[in-house]
Amino acid sequence: MSNPPTNEKDRRLEQLVAYLDGELPPAERALVEKQLARDAALREDLQGMERAWSALDVLPTTKVDDRFAQTTMEMVVGAARDELLEKTRALPIKRRKGILGKALLATAAAMLGLLAVRLVRENPNRRLLADLPVIQYIDTYTQFRDLDFLNKLHDQLGPGVWVSDLTDDALAEEQNEFLTVSNTANRREWVTTLDEENRGALLVRYNRFVALSPTEQARLRELHAAVVAAPNSADLERTMLLYRQWLSALPASRQYELRDMPVDKRVHEIVTQQRREANNPWIELTPEENRRLEQMKQSLREQIVREMGPRGEFGGPRRPDRERDRGPGFVEQLRSYLAAHRNEWLPKILESLSEEHREKFAALEPRLQQQQLVRWIMQSRGRNAGRGPFAGVTQQDLEQFFVDETDPAQKERLLALPRDQMERELRQMYFRSAFGEDFGPSGGGPFGPPPRGDRGGRRGFGGPRDRDDFQRPPPPPREEEF
Amino acid sequence: MAISDTTALRYTSEDPDVRLMLRVQQDDAGAFEELMLRYQDRVVSLMTHLVGKRDLAEDLAQDIFLRIYRSRKRYVPGSKFSTWLYTIAHNVASNSRRSLSRRREVNLVGKESGEYEGNPIDHAALAASGLMPTRQLDKAELASVVQLAIGALNERQRMAVLLNKFEHLGYEEIAEVMQLTPQAVKSLLSRARANLREVLEPYLAQGTNVPLPGSGEGLGEGNPNSVTS
Numbered sequence: 001m002s003n004p005p006t007n008e009k010d011r012r013l014e015q016l017v018a019y020l021d022g023e024l025p026p027a028e029r030a031l032v033e034k035q036l037a038r039d040a041a042l043r044e045d046l047q048g049m050e051r052a053w054s055a056l057d058v059l060p061t062t063k064v065d066d067r068f069a070q071t072t073m074e075m076v077v078g079a080a081r082d083e084l085l086e087k088t089r090a091l092p093i094k095r096r097k098g099i100l101g102k103a104l105l106a107t108a109a110a111m112l113g114l115l116a117v118r119l120v121r122e123n124p125n126r127r128l129l130a131d132l133p134v135i136q137y138i139d140t141y142t143q144f145r146d147l148d149f150l151n152k153l154h155d156q157l158g159p160g161v162w163v164s165d166l167t168d169d170a171l172a173e174e175q176n177e178f179l180t181v182s183n184t185a186n187r188r189e190w191v192t193t194l195d196e197e198n199r200g201a202l203l204v205r206y207n208r209f210v211a212l213s214p215t216e217q218a219r220l221r222e223l224h225a226a227v228v229a230a231p232n233s234a235d236l237e238r239t240m241l242l243y244r245q246w247l248s249a250l251p252a253s254r255q256y257e258l259r260d261m262p263v264d265k266r267v268h269e270i271v272t273q274q275r276r277e278a279n280n281p282w283i284e285l286t287p288e289e290n291r292r293l294e295q296m297k298q299s300l301r302e303q304i305v306r307e308m309g310p311r312g313e314f315g316g317p318r319r320p321d322r323e324r325d326r327g328p329g330f331v332e333q334l335r336s337y338l339a340a341h342r343n344e345w346l347p348k349i350l351e352s353l354s355e356e357h358r359e360k361f362a363a364l365e366p367r368l369q370q371q372q373l374v375r376w377i378m379q380s381r382g383r384n385a386g387r388g389p390f391a392g393v394t395q396q397d398l399e400q401f402f403v404d405e406t407d408p409a410q411k412e413r414l415l416a417l418p419r420d421q422m423e424r425e426l427r428q429m430y431f432r433s434a435f436g437e438d439f440g441p442s443g444g445g446p447f448g449p450p451p452r453g454d455r456g457g458r459r460g461f462g463g464p465r466d467r468d469d470f471q472r473p474p475p476p477p478r479e480e481e482f
Numbered sequence: 483m484a485i486s487d488t489t490a491l492r493y494t495s496e497d498p499d500v501r502l503m504l505r506v507q508q509d510d511a512g513a514f515e516e517l518m519l520r521y522q523d524r525v526v527s528l529m530t531h532l533v534g535k536r537d538l539a540e541d542l543a544q545d546i547f548l549r550i551y552r553s554r555k556r557y558v559p560g561s562k563f564s565t566w567l568y569t570i571a572h573n574v575a576s577n578s579r580r581s582l583s584r585r586r587e588v589n590l591v592g593k594e595s596g597e598y599e600g601n602p603i604d605h606a607a608l609a610a611s612g613l614m615p616t617r618q619l620d621k622a623e624l625a626s627v628v629q630l631a632i633g634a635l636n637e638r639q640r641m642a643v644l645l646n647k648f649e650h651l652g653y654e655e656i657a658e659v660m661q662l663t664p665q666a667v668k669s670l671l672s673r674a675r676a677n678l679r680e681v682l683e684p685y686l687a688q689g690t691n692v693p694l695p696g697s698g699e700g701l702g703e704g705n706p707n708s709v710t711s
C-alpha cells in the first residue's frame with residue numbers, strides 16, 4: 001500500500017517532514033538543505049512545523065500506581081489457571097495421571113505459584129501494613145518466645161526500677177507510637193508520616209521480617225497479639241518498650257547471649273544489671289545545672305586547649321599521628337589536668353550545682369569525685385539535650401571526624417546506615433578514638449559508671465534495631481516496595 | 483511471513499527485552515513482571531493519548547499485557563520487542579474503537595472535543611481560537627490546546643504521531659506496527675504534522691515564550707529526530 005503525493009505541495013511537505021525526522025537518504029537530505037538555503041518561505045514552513053512538533057512536549061506523561069500492576073498480574077494468574085485447566089481437560093484421563101500429565105501440571109502449577117508470589121510482592125505495602133507492629137518491633141519480639149518473659153520482667157522490676165535513657169515524655173511517646181502502630185486503622189497514616197530515614201529503617205526491618213520463615217513470622221504475630229490482648233497489656237507494653245530501649249544499647253553479642261539464656265536466668269541477669277545501674281553513685285544534673293556547667297565548660301575548654309593543645313573532647317580527637325593512640329588517652333590527661341588544678345576549678349564547678357548535689361558530691365571519695373567531674377563535663381550537653389551520654393560532642397566535631405579519621409571502608413559502611421544509627425556509631429568511634437579501645441558506651445572504659453559497664457559493652461555499637469548480625473542477613477532492600 | 487533464524491538471533495542478541503520475552507515464553511513469571519514494569523507507564527500513556535480517557539486506557543493496557551502473556555508460546559523475535567508490543571497495542575486500540583463505535587459510545591478524544599461536522603482540523607482550529615489568549619500561555623493551557631490538536635487528528639495519524647514523537651519509532655517500525663508501507667507512514671506523518679501546525683500555530687505565534695519542557699527557549703529540541711534550523 002502506498003500513498004504517492006498528489007501534488008507538488010504534498011511532496012514538498014513530505015520531504016520537509018521526513019527531513020525533520022531524519023528519515024531522508026543523504027542525497028535527498030542535501031537537496032532539501034539546498035532548497036532551504038535559498039527559499040525563505042520553505043524555511044518558515046520548516047520552523048512552523050518544528051514549533052508545532054515541539055509543542056507536543058507539554059502533553060503529560062502517565063505514571064500508573066501499584067494497583068495497575070496488581071490487577072494486571074491477577075488477570076495473568078487467571079489466564080494461567082485457564083490454560084492449566086484447558087490443558088488438563090485435553091488430556092485423556094489415563095494420561096492425566098501419567099508422567100506427561102504430571103509434568104504438565106507441575107509446570108503450570110509452578111507458573112501459578114510464581115505468579116502468586118509475585119502478587120504478594122506486587123503490593124508489599126499491603127503486607128507491610130498487615131504486619132506493621134511485628135515489623136516495627138521485630139528486634140524486640142525476636143528476643144523472647146512468650147509473655148512469660150515480659151511478665152516476669154515486669155513483676156521483678158515493676159514500673160519504677162528501670163534505669164533507662166528514655167525520659168518519661170519519651171517513653172510516653174513510645175507507648176503512643178506502639179498503640180498507633182497496633183491499631184490497624186492508623187497504620188497507613190503512620191507510615192506516610194515517616195520521614196526518609198525512618199522509612200529506610202522500616203524497610204530494613206521489613207526485609208528482615210520477610211526473610212524469616214513463615215513459622216517464625218506467625219509466631220511473632222501471635223506474640224504481638226498476646227501482648228496487646230493481655231489483661232495487663234499496658235504494663236507489658238511499657239516493660240517491653242523499656243526493655244527494647246535498654247537492649248538497643250547492648251552489643252549484638254550480648255543480645256545474642258541473653259536471648260539464648262533460659263527465661264529465668266535471663267530475667268535474673270537483666271534485673272541484676274538494672275539494680276546495679278539504679279544504685280550507681282553518679283549524680284544526675286538538672287537542666288539548669290547543666291546549663292551552668294556548659295558555661296563553665298566553655299572556660300575550661302579554652303584553658304585546656306591553651307595548656308594541652310587541641311586534643312580530646314574539647315578539640316576533637318584528631319591527632320597528628322597514630323602514635324598518640326597508644327599514648328595516654330585524653331581522659332587520662334583530662335583527669336590529670338583536673339587533679340593538678342583541682343583547687344582552681346573545683347569551686348567554680350561546684351558553684352554550678354544545687355546544694356543537695358554539692359553535698360552528694362562532697363560525700364564521694366576523691367577518686368569518684370574526679371570521675372564524676374569528668375563524667376559531668378563529658379555529659380552535660382548530651383543530658384541537657386536529652387540525647388544520651390555521648391552527645392557532648394558537636395555535630396561539627398563528628399563531621400570533621402568522619403572526614404578526617406575514618407577510612408573509606410568505614411565511610412561506606414557508615415553511609416549505608418540509617419542516619420540515627422550512623423550518628424550513634426560515629427559517636428562511638430569518636431570516643432573510642434579519643435579514649436582508646438577500652439571505651440564503651442555507658443562506661444565500659446575507665447571513666448564509665450561501673451554499674452553500667454556490662455551494659456555498655458566493650459565495643460557496643462548501639463542496638464540491634466537495625467543491626468542484622470544477630471539475625472540472618474536480610475535480602476537487599478527493594479526500594480520500589482515502598 | 484516466516485522469520486529467519488538469523489533475524490531472530492539478531493534481535494535476541496541486540497534487544498534485552500526480546501531476551502526477557504523469551505524467558506516469559508519459558509513461563510518465567512519474573513521476566514513477565516519485569517517487562518510489564520518496564521512498559522506499563524509507556525503503554526498507558528500511549529493509550530491515554532489515543533483514547534482520551536485514563537480508565538479506559540488502563541483497561542486497554544491490561545488487555546495488551548494479557549495478550550502478550552497469552553501469545554508467549556507463539557512469540558518469535560522478528561523485530562524489536564517494543565515494535566511487537568506496539569503492534570498489539572495498535573490492534574487493541576483499533577478493536578476498541580470499532581467496538582465502541584458499534585455501541586455508539588465512542589469516547590475518543592476527537593469526539594470528546596465536542597460534536598462537530600466537517601473537517602475536524604477546522605473544527606479544532608475554531609475551538610482553539612475560542613481559547614486564544616491575549617497573554618502568554620501557561621503550560622496547562624498549552625497542554626489543553628495540544629490535546630485538542632491531537633484529538634483532531636484521525637486515528638491513524640494520531641497513532642503515527644504518538645509512536646514517532648513519544649516512542650521514537652522510525653518510519654519503518656511505525657509501518658510494521660500499523661501494517662503500512664514506510665511511504666504511507668511518510669505521507670501520514672506529513673499530513674498529521676501539517677494539521678497539528680494548523681491548529682497550534684496561532685497559539686505558538688501568540689505565546690512565543692511558552693516554556694516547553696526540554697527546550698531551551700521552548701521550541702526545537704523535543705524530537706530527537708528533528709533537525710533544528
